[in-house]
Amino acid sequence: MTQTAKPSVRHPGLKTNKLGLTQRDYEGTQSTLCAGCGHDSITAAIVQAFFELNIAPHRVAKLSGIGCSSKTPTYFLSEAHGFNSLHGRMPSIATGANAANGKLAYIGVSGDGDSLSIGLGQFCHAMRRNVNMLYMLENNGVYGLTKGQFSASADVGTKAKRGEENQMPPIDPASMALTLGASFVARSFSGDRKQLVPLIKAGLTHRGFALVDIISPCVTFNDHEGSTKSYAHTREHGHEVVETDFVPLLHEIQVEQDHGASTAVTMHDGSVVRFRSVDEHYDPTDRDAAYAHLKKLQAQGEVATGLLFIEPMSRDLHELENTVDEPLVEVPFEKLCPGSGVLAELQSHWR
Amino acid sequence: MTQTAKPSVRHPGLKTNKLGLTQRDYEGTQSTLCAGCGHDSITAAIVQAFFELNIAPHRVAKLSGIGCSSKTPTYFLSEAHGFNSLHGRMPSIATGANAANGKLAYIGVSGDGDSLSIGLGQFCHAMRRNVNMLYMLENNGVYGLTKGQFSASADVGTKAKRGEENQMPPIDPASMALTLGASFVARSFSGDRKQLVPLIKAGLTHRGFALVDIISPCVTFNDHEGSTKSYAHTREHGHEVVETDFVPLLHEIQVEQDHGASTAVTMHDGSVVRFRSVDEHYDPTDRDAAYAHLKKLQAQGEVATGLLFIEPMSRDLHELENTVDEPLVEVPFEKLCPGSGVLAELQSHWR
Amino acid sequence: MDQNSRDRTNDFVVKIATVNGTGSASANGMLMQAMFRMGVPVSGKNVFPSNIQGLPTWYEIRVNKHGHLARSPNVDLMVAMNPKTYEQDIAEVRPGDAVLFDSSWPLEEELFRADVLFLGIPLSHMCVENFEGARARILMKNIAYVGAVAALLSIDLEVLEEMLEEKFSAKQHLMDSNNVAIRLGYDYAKEHFDGLLRVRIEAMDANRDSVLMTGNMAAALGCVYAGATVGAWYPITPATSLMDAFRGFCADLRKDPETGKNLYCIIQAEDELAAIGMVLGAGWMGARAFTPTSGAGLSLMNEFLGLAYYAEIPAVIFDVQRAGPSTGMPTRTQQGDFFTVAFASHGDTKHVLLFPGDPTECFYFAVKAFDLAERFQTPVFVVSDLDIGMNDWVCEKLEWDDAFVPDRGKVLSAEDLQEMDHFYRYLDVDGDGIPARSLPGVDPKGAYFTRGSGHDRFGRYTEDGDLYQDVVDRIARKIEGAAEALPPPEVRLANDATVGLVTVGSCRGAVLEAIELLAEDGMALDFLRITGFPFSSAVEEFLLSHDLNIVVEQNRDGQLKRLLMLETAVPKKKLASVLDYRGSPLGADVVVQGVRNQLGLVAVEAG
Amino acid sequence: MDQNSRDRTNDFVVKIATVNGTGSASANGMLMQAMFRMGVPVSGKNVFPSNIQGLPTWYEIRVNKHGHLARSPNVDLMVAMNPKTYEQDIAEVRPGDAVLFDSSWPLEEELFRADVLFLGIPLSHMCVENFEGARARILMKNIAYVGAVAALLSIDLEVLEEMLEEKFSAKQHLMDSNNVAIRLGYDYAKEHFDGLLRVRIEAMDANRDSVLMTGNMAAALGCVYAGATVGAWYPITPATSLMDAFRGFCADLRKDPETGKNLYCIIQAEDELAAIGMVLGAGWMGARAFTPTSGAGLSLMNEFLGLAYYAEIPAVIFDVQRAGPSTGMPTRTQQGDFFTVAFASHGDTKHVLLFPGDPTECFYFAVKAFDLAERFQTPVFVVSDLDIGMNDWVCEKLEWDDAFVPDRGKVLSAEDLQEMDHFYRYLDVDGDGIPARSLPGVDPKGAYFTRGSGHDRFGRYTEDGDLYQDVVDRIARKIEGAAEALPPPEVRLANDATVGLVTVGSCRGAVLEAIELLAEDGMALDFLRITGFPFSSAVEEFLLSHDLNIVVEQNRDGQLKRLLMLETAVPKKKLASVLDYRGSPLGADVVVQGVRNQLGLVAVEAG
């Protein structure tokens, strides 16, 4: 249970965090994704966020489904236990894992196919149960790994590489999450590390289900003109509604005070998420208003980004289920097995 | 393909419809549900609506999943083909059936367990595809057939018969449908036949997926104090936002003109749905406003009922897929099989 | 033997026909329980419809002093309380037997039979006179017929009254009305029909070491004792009551004494795909986790079961079988899932199965299942059925050894890991096919990647055929190795028998009874009950040592026989089948007839 | 035979190692196609990783004048274009063989081997000199090595140029650069290495009646010709290209000439559960509907497959198998789903299977599958694999009889229904186990209720055991009846052979080649290729008439052998296995070795 030194050689010049680890220590194996794939940028943001949050890698459980996006947990935190599960089924694995051991940090990585088609039910129900995890939906509008079919997040009229137009209306994970009562809903862009890193940190710190929907262009199958999930389109139509800053509990340095209309939300663990609304009056703690604003932007062809909604004191799975504070996996057998006396007593009634 | 006389004896006194059928001809076998079950009232409303719409029963496909609710297709339209499928899987059966033969009237009956738990994915995706069908979600907040477990529509704090309180936040099918872009969203109450019948008629006439979410109390497991899906609670907290009247295309009699702030929407086939807003300015053709209003009422503990939203000219599955007008099942084989010449020609390129 | 000349004291069947949702189930249970308390071997089988209220339902109580408690079709007393089924119920009664009915309304002329004793009691009228309110009258009518049956069979009234006292001690008015109702039926029957029946009950002392349990209760308790902490499920008949019981036990036995918080987590999943996923997630974390399900649920778990097999994740699945295929008859029993569980999921797989024969074994096998799942790092199925799972069985009292230590298998602690040069998740270091596993969060050195895609013995992703083969071959070896770790089969040998009867699960009682009946006719048969899969060498030896093995099971396709064909060296011609898959618990009559047919014998009583 | 003394004209293997996502697949295909056009028997096997870009990939071309086109490990020319795999690629080359590599950068010293011919061409340099832009240079390098290989093997340059012309006729600049690139490689190789190789190609006339097809293309075309109108699917390798092809064919051949609208409906479902549900919905309506899938998808379809079986709904499922279990190796071939498809879903089930042996059969069996599905009112599986489905095969040209009328089975028209007294959906009137079916919307008299719950022969819901049994017994009879309606097995008899080689699907070529090789060593073997399940009597006869039947298949557990054990009368000891499940198309070498081992023969070339 103790954090130990990494066997690998340290570059003395590399910056270390509170645990004495370098950012390198938060990396994984070499990516096998296409050069330029949005997912790789997200991986880099994840590495940075975990490093900066001083989380011991082996106290992290990283999970995914199946897809290019779902491959990425191999590419970060090689000292975390990983689970590359089945297509669309990561939420249930994460739920059971979290039920058994709520004291690890959970990060799930999924794709739009994985979460919105085959996995839609599990995705929604994990949100409903408010499983304490960061859920990264790497959203590229296509099925990358099976070579570019439209996913359920593809917009109407989006053109495939070979020219067909998508006709089916899209499922927007962010507005769906708001509707379903999710306690943390954010959207970002793989190309915007500055925005993404604090969102990941806030999501990891949030006690409950934290959805980060990230537009993550697929350079091979969906980065052309006519796609609404391309780099160009996202850069042009992404619209930050709120700037977010994450201030960890033990942050020694005073955060800059020059925020404009900045508001702050205190998280379960005492860390602070600080907002500066870009869109006037945007209030990321008002679910219905957030929804309405999202929809308004959407009608204008704009994609709202930032921490769209947060309910920092929501009750997570363990609170809903009233489980003990200790992880269930650590409860000794003696506390679990009632023993022979109880058995005899019980059976005295079964006559 | 022709409508023929029913062999059963006619009571000469019974009212007949345009097809010469009596309401009896729209019934099915004897219900085996509990006496007083909300689902039986819905069955009665379905019988009346089909009768009044003059639909030939054998031109109807009635489908369901598994559950008490899903048993009800046996209890209406005994001359329609029925399909009692698998738990949560009716939407896919209906989609395939509709793809093959878009010229029948489709009615699917489901429960809250069937649609919102095991079937959530299929339910959402059938909506997304705008499959032309009436989808009756008989919502009682519990799993009736498996004896009263909470379903995903149970409200937080709802008490089970034996006292446990539900902790999990509910999924509201109506607001979810609005978010997902459903083209017809209604909510009603099994105890309000007057409201329900026109909604069923409008839903059947709507070209596309018509969701009617119907609070349908389970007298055996969820009709007690502390339940928000009981008769008493629904009577008290149901809130009609709009009154709906369905005027079929060929309605000879002039509809009464004394509606208050009445608006009308013309359907694909020329019939008219007429509204009178109960809540001021409620506009059932404005999706986002409808959503906001629903949520506002919900926050007050009220359940909005009526035709919440309609987009009468939405494109259904067949339009999205650009299929021929003729049902695919009726296309003669000669039109489907390209023949030997084409085969030879094709193969000349495979060298 | 002639039915009429037998002494039928403590040897008879009562069948009660009612309507479901009217409270008759608990009344019937009371009757059965009273007989149990009189020390007489008894069993009760509930035949119920797949709906909630208003349809015909039956309850069959068999009393047998010799302890033969399989279902028997020979009804001695029909308690016909449902006019909708009068016709079939009365037709079922054999000449000389008796029908108890509610004579508040006259029986239709054409239902009467001259060769049957009709015992009419105006139960409804009596209840209308004595009780207020429709619901109470319906409920008390049930209690009244219990009283009447007690009188007819000489059931000790005190026993019944004592049971009412236990049940209603806190609710005096209920106790009063129940006592009145019991007496109504009892007194009427005593007065009018005393001594009319040829059957009666007499106190014995056969149940001293027995308890009344359903298999699902016992299995749930086994999960508690095994230390299971995570249960995930989706409601489905007949598995639902297992999780209900687990929840009940946990609420009583698994609260943290200090905080009152739960030392368990039960999740009602959104469906069975999620339920098994949660079990795997928890198992991966190191918790003992399980899910109860039945047919349709199993089918939905298929994909995940293959992942668990290949990624080597412990999991316990209770398959409480019901009649398939598809939705089938959800409230009827069958043993039709053997192939599904043995080879669940696409690709090459093989799973470890346990087959309890009664509720007692459900308890012990549940505990065993968790040990096996962790030891072999694979899903383990406890395969029971509706009959075992939902009916009340009189069975051996459970024992617990407080020295029990769960077998966690090769789980590495932080210290273990620290001592290793390298940890490789899928490396078999000691030749038993079982690699060591680490748990998340324990130590950085234990980190590895769990996946269902191709991997080598070091846990690395691979698409190399040889490295891939290395791992799947080892897994096959590992699973074969489980055979001898499973509970041994039950074997009972006659003298010099050349034919064996082979069976499984809830068929046990009927087969043992059939063996006795056939022995009375001079036919010696050996007995083998399969308790686990892969089959142990004892199974193969038994089969090889007999000229013929007749496999008795409850499915259409002879699935157990086919598994034996596949997985033992026994020649196919040494295997034959007796099958009954109509959804009822098996009766000895079916087995006797089936064996006779197989052996080419004309039935003695035939023609 | 000694490798070096053979005449290896038109008898060799070229293996090309590249990086995926760089356009090499189409270059390799060109090379293979050119050889095909030269009239020489040839096959190409694509070995690709489960990712999109940047990982090692190989293409193996075998040329064999005798028509032996199974995979062969004996590489005569290694085209090593991927420095990342140089080491293993060069190690694979046998003494005397040759390596072609890109000498733009020097090969590391330690990679060189004295016993191997190293042919270096500065391909990258030449491309940098001749082309602009990174992408073009990468693509043209592929074409350049095609040119080089053409020179080395004496492939007709005109054939290649003609192909470029066909491909790029509309895009002059592409044609130009391709022509340049081809010449770069060709000229360089001709100049430096002419005549160095021991292998070469020579035009023949073996391909006059052949075409180049993948199995998925052919199957898709079969669906078009069978009149399938509804296709529902969820993308999964290696089944995806089947639906892609169907979509392509339909776009060309299935537009209504007047309206331009679609005479088909293809739905990309949200998952495989929905895909098969849509197929059943469409089948219930009377459409011919299908879904292509692979392992994981099949597992997810389990519950619905049981419904289809029991409710008797026609459906066609293409299972293009890949290496399991679980996600396994998604881009590798295997035959591991036989048990899954044969007994899919919980409860007693058995399904009808067709096993095509090559793309040609994929076409005919696809057509057949729809006929069988409608005739027997049940799901029919066309079970192929990645090798058949995704690789280009030289195979027999397809023929179509314009007189073909689809066999819709017992589908009642409105007139038929009108003439009947009563229509009962599940009533077998003529003893073949197949009831008549009506379609929704056709006539009120045809109305019935389709359900997966217990029903009697009249289609009514039932929980009565006998009525239930009546129906499931009939269904069992019905499925048995399908055995003789399936395509006959392929049988090839040697003289007086006592041992049979039994195989299935894509193993065909390797087994036939092995039989020839073993015959050269004086070992006579008969050949049986299974084409359907349930097995026809011809299968049983073959097996019974041999002392030993060695079943060659590509899975770990000998699934086909086990099916034969279960479903024929053949004694188990007459069955043996040769298995290869490492994910590559089967080679004759594996079969020869396996057969030798089985027969206890020491390999001739051993030690």
Ligand SMILES: Cc1ncc(C[n+]2csc(CCOP(=O)(O)OP(=O)(O)O)c2C)c(N)n1
């Ligand atoms: C049950 C199942 N069906 C199909 C597949 C094939 N498959 C692999 S990844 C994938 C889609 C991935 O899309 P997405 O989640 O959007 O990830 P991306 O590759 O775009 O990052 C599919 C359909 C599978 N692995 N399992």
Ligand SMILES: Cc1ncc(C[n+]2csc(CCOP(=O)(O)OP(=O)(O)O)c2C)c(N)n1
């Ligand atoms: C795969 C599967 N799992 C579980 C079941 C058991 N089951 C039957 S009905 C039902 C729930 C029904 O609830 P709902 O849809 O709300 O219908 P209601 O009975 O309340 O009308 C369940 C869980 C099943 N039939 N199939």
Ligand code: SF4
């Ligand atoms: S195919 Fe698309 S999603 Fe997949 S790795 Fe390449 S760019 Fe990324």
Ligand code: SF4
């Ligand atoms: S249990 Fe509930 S839902 Fe089912 S029939 Fe009875 S009242 Fe209706």
Ligand SMILES: [Mg+2]
């Ligand atoms: Mg994607």
Ligand SMILES: [Mg+2]
């Ligand atoms: Mg319900």
